[in-house]
Amino acid sequence: MPDEEWSNWSGSVTCRPDGFEEPADEAAVQTRVRAAAASGRELRVVGTGHSGTPLCATPDTLLGLDALAGVLDHDPEAGLATVAAGTKLCDLGDPLLERGLAMRNMGDIDKQSIAGAVGTGTHGxxxxxxxxxSSVEAVRLVDASGEVRFFEDPTSLAALRVSLGSLGVFTALTLRVMPAYRLHERIRRLPIEECLARLDDEIRDNRHFEFFWLPFKDAAEMKTLNPTEAEVSPLPDRPYERIGWAPHIIPSERNEKFFEMEYAIPAAAGPDCFRAVRARMREKHAxxxxxxxxxxxxxxxxWLSNASGRDTVTLSIHQDGSLPYREFFADVEPILLEAGGRPHWGKIHGLKADRLRDLYPDWDRFLAFREEMDPKGRFLNAHLREIFGI
Ligand SMILES: Cc1cc2nc3c(=O)[nH]c(=O)nc-3n(C[C@H](O)[C@H](O)[C@H](O)COP(=O)(O)OP(=O)(O)OC[C@H]3O[C@@H](n4cnc5c(N)ncnc54)[C@H](O)[C@@H]3O)c2cc1C
Incomplete structure (x- = not known):
C-alpha cells in the first residue's frame, strides 16, 4: 500500500511508509530485509501498533508479521512453549490452555502481538x-543481513529481551510457561488513604495486586487475582468477583481511546511518588x-528493561484520547523522574538519549550489541536514533 497512512492504536503516531508488507513466512521476511539492506533504506517491524511512541513509524518499509502466528512447539516438562512472533496474545491463551499451559502473567489487555509486547517490556x-x-528463553530472528539466527545464551538474551525492534526481526520466541491455572478475581473500592495503608499487605498477600486511583472520587479501585482450584464461575451473587482460567481473567477490554505515560520507579519509592502525583493532579489538573x-x-x-536490576512500581497516567495531554504529562513527568523513574518504551514520554543513558546501568553494553548486530542502522528510525543518541 504505497503512500497509505499508517496509524498507531491511539492515533497519536502516523506515517506514510513506502511499503507496508506482510511476509507469508520467515523466508519472505529474509527477502524483505535483504531488499532493505540492498537499497540502503530502513525497515521497521510492527506488531499491532499499540505503542504510543513512534517506535514503528517509518517513511520506508514497514513489516507486519500477522501471518507468522501460532504455537510452534511445546515441552510441558521443561515448561517451555515456542510461538511465532506475530501471534496476538489473545490468540495464545486458548492454544496454550489446550496444551495444559499458560503464561506466567499478562498485562491489562491481550490485543498486542507477543513480539511487540516483548519488544517494549510489557508487564502486568x-x-x-x-x-x-523476562519469560523469553530463546529468540529466533532475521538479522540485518537477512540471515536467520537463534539465540539462547544469557548475554544475548539480556540484550534481545527488550530491544524495541532494533536488533532484528523476531520470527519465533521460546517462552517459559507454567501449568494452566485458574484465578479468582476480586475488585473492591476503598478510600485512597485506606488503600495506601494496606498497600504492603495487599502486595505481599496476593499473586497479583493493582489499584486504580479514581481522581474524581479520591478512591482506589483495588483488583486482586489469586490462584484457585475452584471451578470456572461468574459468581452471580458476588458481582465484583469471578473465577476463570488465567488468560480469560487477567486481560480487560479497553474500548475507549486514551493517551498514556507510564514510569517504572524503584518499588520502595512507589507510595511517596504516587502521593506526589496525586497532590499535583489535585492541585493543577483537577x-x-x-x-x-x-x-x-x-x-x-x-539491559533495557525498565525493571532491570530492581523491584519496581509502575505508575500510569492517562488522559482521554480526545483531549489535550501534553501539558498535563509534561507537568507530572518530573515527579516520576525525581523518584528515579524509567519510562515505558511503548508509552508517551519526553526523554532522549542524554537523559536515558543515566537511567540504565547497561546502556552502553546495549548500544555496543546493537552496533554489532546492525552496523548500518537498517532497523533504526528517527525515534530510535533520538533515544539511542545515534
Ligand atoms: C490499550 C492499551 C493497553 C496496554 N496495556 C499495557 C499493559 O498492561 N502493560 C504494559 O506494559 N503495556 C501496555 N500497553 C503498551 C503495549 O503493551 C506496548 O506498547 C506493546 O509494545 C504493544 O505491542 P504491539 O504488538 O502493538 O507492538 P507495536 O507497538 O506494534 O511494536 C512495539 C515494538 O515491538 C517491535 N516489534 C514488533 N514486532 C516485532 C518483531 N517481530 N520483531 C522485532 N521487533 C518487533 C516494534 O518494532 C516496536 O519497537 C498497552 C497499550 C495500549 C494501547
Whole structure:
C-alpha cells in the first residue's frame, strides 16, 4: 500500500511508509530485509501498533508479521512453549490452555502481538512476577543481513529481551510457561488513604495486586487475582468477583481511546511518588478524570528493561484520547523522574538519549550489541536514533 497512512492504536503516531508488507513466512521476511539492506533504506517491524511512541513509524518499509502466528512447539516438562512472533496474545491463551499451559502473567489487555509486547517490556502486576520479556528463553530472528539466527545464551538474551525492534526481526520466541491455572478475581473500592495503608499487605498477600486511583472520587479501585482450584464461575451473587482460567481473567477490554505515560520507579519509592502525583493532579489538573494505575513488577536482568536490576512500581497516567495531554504529562513527568523513574518504551514520554543513558546501568553494553548486530542502522528510525543518541 504505497503512500497509505499508517496509524498507531491511539492515533497519536502516523506515517506514510513506502511499503507496508506482510511476509507469508520467515523466508519472505529474509527477502524483505535483504531488499532493505540492498537499497540502503530502513525497515521497521510492527506488531499491532499499540505503542504510543513512534517506535514503528517509518517513511520506508514497514513489516507486519500477522501471518507468522501460532504455537510452534511445546515441552510441558521443561515448561517451555515456542510461538511465532506475530501471534496476538489473545490468540495464545486458548492454544496454550489446550496444551495444559499458560503464561506466567499478562498485562491489562491481550490485543498486542507477543513480539511487540516483548519488544517494549510489557508487564502486568504481581510482586514476584516479571514482565513478559523476562519469560523469553530463546529468540529466533532475521538479522540485518537477512540471515536467520537463534539465540539462547544469557548475554544475548539480556540484550534481545527488550530491544524495541532494533536488533532484528523476531520470527519465533521460546517462552517459559507454567501449568494452566485458574484465578479468582476480586475488585473492591476503598478510600485512597485506606488503600495506601494496606498497600504492603495487599502486595505481599496476593499473586497479583493493582489499584486504580479514581481522581474524581479520591478512591482506589483495588483488583486482586489469586490462584484457585475452584471451578470456572461468574459468581452471580458476588458481582465484583469471578473465577476463570488465567488468560480469560487477567486481560480487560479497553474500548475507549486514551493517551498514556507510564514510569517504572524503584518499588520502595512507589507510595511517596504516587502521593506526589496525586497532590499535583489535585492541585493543577483537577479536570482529569482518567485514573492513575499502580502496579508491581519483579526485577529482571534485561539491559533495557525498565525493571532491570530492581523491584519496581509502575505508575500510569492517562488522559482521554480526545483531549489535550501534553501539558498535563509534561507537568507530572518530573515527579516520576525525581523518584528515579524509567519510562515505558511503548508509552508517551519526553526523554532522549542524554537523559536515558543515566537511567540504565547497561546502556552502553546495549548500544555496543546493537552496533554489532546492525552496523548500518537498517532497523533504526528517527525515534530510535533520538533515544539511542545515534
Ligand atoms: C490499550 C492499551 C493497553 C496496554 N496495556 C499495557 C499493559 O498492561 N502493560 C504494559 O506494559 N503495556 C501496555 N500497553 C503498551 C503495549 O503493551 C506496548 O506498547 C506493546 O509494545 C504493544 O505491542 P504491539 O504488538 O502493538 O507492538 P507495536 O507497538 O506494534 O511494536 C512495539 C515494538 O515491538 C517491535 N516489534 C514488533 N514486532 C516485532 C518483531 N517481530 N520483531 C522485532 N521487533 C518487533 C516494534 O518494532 C516496536 O519497537 C498497552 C497499550 C495500549 C494501547
Amino acid at each position: 502486576t504481581g510482586r514476584d512476577l516479571g514482565n513478559i520479556s 479536570d482529569v478524570v482518567w485514573p492513575v494505575e499502580y502496579r508491581r513488577v519483579a526485577a529482571d536482568d534485561a
